[in-house]
Amino acid sequence: MTDNTQQPGPGPQRAPADLPTQYAPTEVEGKLYERWVERGYFEADATSDKPPYTIVIPPPNVTGSLHLGHAFQHTLMDALTRRKRMQGFEALWLPGMDHAGIATQNKVEQQLAEEGRSRQDLGREEFTDRVWQWKEEYGGRILGQMRRLGDGVDWSRERFTMDEGLSRAVGTIFKRLHDDGLIYRAERIINWCPRCLTAISDIEVDYQEDAGELVSIAYGEGEDRLVVATTRAETMLGDTAVAVHPEDERYRHLIGRQIKLPLTDRTIPVVADEHVDPEFGTGAVKVTPAHDPNDFAIGRRHDLPSLTVMDERGVITVPGPFEGLDRFEARSTIVNALREQGRIVAEKRPYLHSVGHCSRCKTTVEPRLSMQWWVKVGPLAQAAGDAVRDGRVAIHPPEMAKRYFDWVDNMHDWCISRQLWWGHRIPVWYGPNGETVCVGPDEEPPTGEGWTQDSDVLDTWFSSGLWPFSTLGWPEQTPDLKKFYPTDTLLTGHDIIFFWVARMMMFGLYAMDGTPPFRTIALTGLVRDEHGKKMSKSFGNVVDPLDWMDRYGADAVRFTLARGANPGADVPIGEDWVQASRNFANKLWNATRFALINGATVDGPLPAAERMSATDRWILSRLDTVVAEADAGYEDYQFAKVSDLLFHFAWDEVFDWYVELSKTVFAAGGEPADVSRRVLGEVLDRTLRLLHPIVPFVTEELWTTLTGRESVVVAAWPEDTGFRDPAAEAELATVRRVVTEIRRFRADQGLQPGQRVPARLELAGTGLAPHEDAMRALLRLQPEGDTFEATATLPVAGATVALDLSGVIDVEAERKRLQKDLAAAEKELKQTTAKLGNEGFLAKAPAPVVDKIRARQATAEEDIARLTGQLERLPRG
Structure with missing residues (x-):
């Protein structure tokens, strides 16, 4: 009925008096964490015989700091890893950071701007050295904050996407993909930031409703006249066609004809394309292949030229009156010119429409035709979808699988080149006679006059897509890779299924011979404020978790986040809830102090069941049930259910009932008290171990004091011993019902909680007689006395409680x-x-x-x- 697998060891061996009367998290947490790290509890051993359990941390940006989203996901990953470690697994939670190409380069460029310099002033090599210096001095602030939260990561294996080993992995997989025809160079439409001067990924584009202008412009003359509408009038300078639906009767006579493009000396054809929706607008659309992805596709289908009308900074380059104007200045100037010619048929202002902005600098993104490097994702995405469909990888919750399939089944080729200096430089050299050579990490690049390396670097998501295996030493077949790959659980937000999860799947399956990078993808929601509103600086509701940790402790923040973590659902959080979690930690503290003061012990086996009271057997029966339910919840990633289960068991059953019922036993002394002391020690020992993965600090301080053992971090996870006592549970349910009913009656009569009332308890035939002293103590009921008169009688659960309220109310x-x-x-x-x-x-x-x-x-x-x-x-x- 007990698991005595906790390890002996050189614990603190502290007396009960060593536990302060109040819990002060800031005085405890830091020293405990450093002790854990110094003792190597979080370091995994690739040579051990234990079964592995691996999680790699979603690498935060080197420029980042801990926000509530990080704290939320890190709490859950830490809980999974700590529990597996306690269960006897060789648990590895591998930390690291992403070099965050654009974000980091922007940081350093801002520093240079304050000095009156630019990266061009330094040159590429000196600028890159400057970024490394910035990284060493300022980068990685979040790593210290992770320690504050209690992240049990293996710091000896900390990785960085630009370190030597990971750079080698990047070069290796680029070479393999290139040689297999899965990486190629081509001119396509990309997202371009005129401020950062680089292509950016879809995830780096934030869409918002902007108040623009929709203008309808007349193209052509006479019977050739038709009307198109646009919010980007400046791009008409690059129009190379007008497209209509082939079955649209209004324009069938124009298909194949040339019409005059206003403000230019060019004519453009009218083409028929099924992409055009005849029901939308006028049913005619302008086609600018170099500045719109849909137009680019139309241009390809009809062999249209692609005319770029602005440079990389968004300045018009078309010779004529608009040359040299910024794109927005050109927009209004062109509309005015069209208005003067009578070409503006209609104007709608303001016109709200979705516009992409660079997530880094908030500049409006420009669709732009550009020569870039691409990954051919077709076969890779097919493999990523198959791995989930055939059960090699499970997505949790299962209903999230649809989002995953929607992405991988419809994925477009991925632009992986960025026009930056900070990042993994593309390992391709160009020769003087048009030669192109891709060079692997173990190969020498071509030398000689005229050979130059591609100036672009790779998208940050390219290197982070290798994270589950590159961090373990790939392409070398290291002991870590053999032991800890594939990883077990990827826990991340559902918002990056597309940008990170799918790419890790593609690269992992490709590089590791069809073995997926993880067995389970556990998707979380996003943290929101207490009203369910998205946290945003503009809303003024952003919370710094470090502030809450300063006030309430890391455990309180962790427990609040875990208690809201329903699979896939967003997590509302408010300060009141963190305060409540702090109160729970205090309750744990006070209950353990009570147990220590009253001599609770964890030494030796539990007494035989026949020596226990029904109250003792009840709480042990409930404890084993809770262990079983907690295990089931963890295996199903039901963190909220597990947290709520443990909260209510600890507070409602252990503290409010078992501890209170035991007070009369301890006061009476004798063998029943000795038995209950051992039972109380057992219950607290196992309850603290159950809670440890979620609230590691307070449980460590209490458990080591209670048990005198080394650390709960390396203690055994509680097991369900199978002890169940339905009769004891039924008996205590009756006790609780009687006490609850009488308490309700007292409150209804306006009695103060501590006010004592004479009472007679008629318990014959109920089985409650052994609990009379405890019930009287809980209900503040005095003995009857000589003058007792039953002025109120309450029948409850077969018992009768008579109260003398005369003179009381x-x-x-x-x-x-x-x-x-x-x-x-x-x-x-x-x-x-x-x-x-x-x-x-x-x-x-x-x-x-x-x-x-x-x-x-x-x-x-x-x-x-x-x-x-x-x-x-x-x-x-």
Whole structure:
């Protein structure tokens, strides 16, 4: 009935008096974490015989700091890893950071700007050295904050996407993909930031509703005239066609004809393309292949030229009156010119539409035709989809799989080149005669006059896509790779399924001979404020988790986040909830101090069941049930259910009932007290171990003091020993029911919680006689005494409790108060019933109004029943 697998060891061996009267998290957490790291508890051994359990941390940006989203996901990953470590697994939680190409380069460029310099002033090599210096001095702030949160990561294996080993992995996989025809160079439409001067990925584009202008422009003359609408009038300088639907009768006569492009000396064809929606707008669209992805596709289908009309900074390059104008200045200038010519047919201003902005600098993104490097994702995406479909990888919760398939089944080729200096430089050299050579890490690049390396670097997501295996030493077949790949759980937000999860799947399956990079993808929601609103600086509701940790402790923040973590669902969080979690930590602290003061012990086996009271057997039966339910919850990633289960077991059952019921036993002494001391020690020992993965600091401080053992971090996870005692559980359920009913009656009569009342308990035939002393203590019931007169009698669960309330309450005043409240409730019931019985009212009233009245009616009925019962139970006058 007990698991005595906790290790002996050189624990603190502290006396109960060594546990302060109050818990001060800031005095405990830092020193405990450093002790864990110094003792190597988080370091995994690739040579051990233990089964492995691996999680690689989603690498935070080197420029980043801990926000609530990080704290949320890190808490859950830490809980998984700590539990597996306690279960006897060789648990590896591998930390590291992403070099964050654009974000980091921007940071250093901002520094240079303050010095009046640019990266061009330094040159590529010196600028890159400067970024490395910045990284060493300022980067990685988040790593220290992870320690503050309690992340049990293996710091000896910390990796960085630009370190030597990971750079080798990047070069190796680029070479293999290139040689297999899965990486190629081509001119396509990409997202371009005119401020950062680089292509950016889809995830780096933030879309928002902007108030622009929709103008309708007349192209052509006479019977060739047609109207197109656009929000980007400046791009008309690059139009090379107008497209219409082939079955649109309005324009069938124009298909194949040339029409005059306003403001230019060019004519452009009218082409028929099924992409055009004849029901949208005028049914005719301008085609600018170099500045719109849909237009680019139309241009390819009809062999249209692609004319770039602006440079990389968004400045118009077309010779003529608009040359040299910024794109937005050109937009208004061109509209004015068209208006002067009578070409503007309609204008809508403001016109709200979705516009992409660079997530780094907020500049409006420009679709731009550009020569870039691409990954051919077709076969890679197919493999990534198959790995989930055939069960090699499970997605949790399962309903999230649809999002994953929607992406991998419809994935477009991936632009992987960036026009930056910070990052993995593309390992391709160009020769003087047009030669192109891709060079692997073990190969020498070509030398000689005219050979140059490609100036671009790789998208940050390219290197982070290798993270599950590059961090373990790939392409070398290291002991770590052999032991810890594939990883077990990828826990991340559902918002980056597309950008990171799918890419890790593609690269892992490709590089590791069809072995996926993880067995389970556990997807979380996003952290929101207490009202369910997205956290945003513009909303003023962003919370720094470090502030909350300063005030309430890391455990309180962790427990609050875990308690809201339903699979795939967003997580609302407010400061009041963190305060409540701090109170829970204090309750744990106080209960353990009580146990220590009363001699609770964890030494030796538990007494035989026949020596235990029903109360002892009840709490042990409940404990084993809770262990089983916690295990099931963890295996299903139900962190909220596990947290809630442990909260209510600890607070409601252990502290509010078992501890309180045990007080009379401890006061009486003797063998029953010795038995309960051992049971209380067992319950707290195992409860603290169950809670440790979520609230590691307070449980470590309490468990080591309670047990005298080394550390709960390396203690055994509690096992379900199979002990169940339905009879004891039923008996204690009756005790709790009687106590709860009498407490409710006392409160109804306005008695103070500590006010003592004479009472007679008639318990014959109920099996509750052994609990009379405890029940009297909990209910503040005095012995009857010589002058006892039963003025109120309550039958509960077969027992009868008679109370003498004479002189304790003003019965007549209480009766008048209850009768007044009852009259008000009866009036409310009469009014709501009349309304709900009025067919005319029901026919006209909105549904929410009717629902509100029904709710009022139900409340009135409940109040009447409650008040009537209270009046009936008043002492007889």
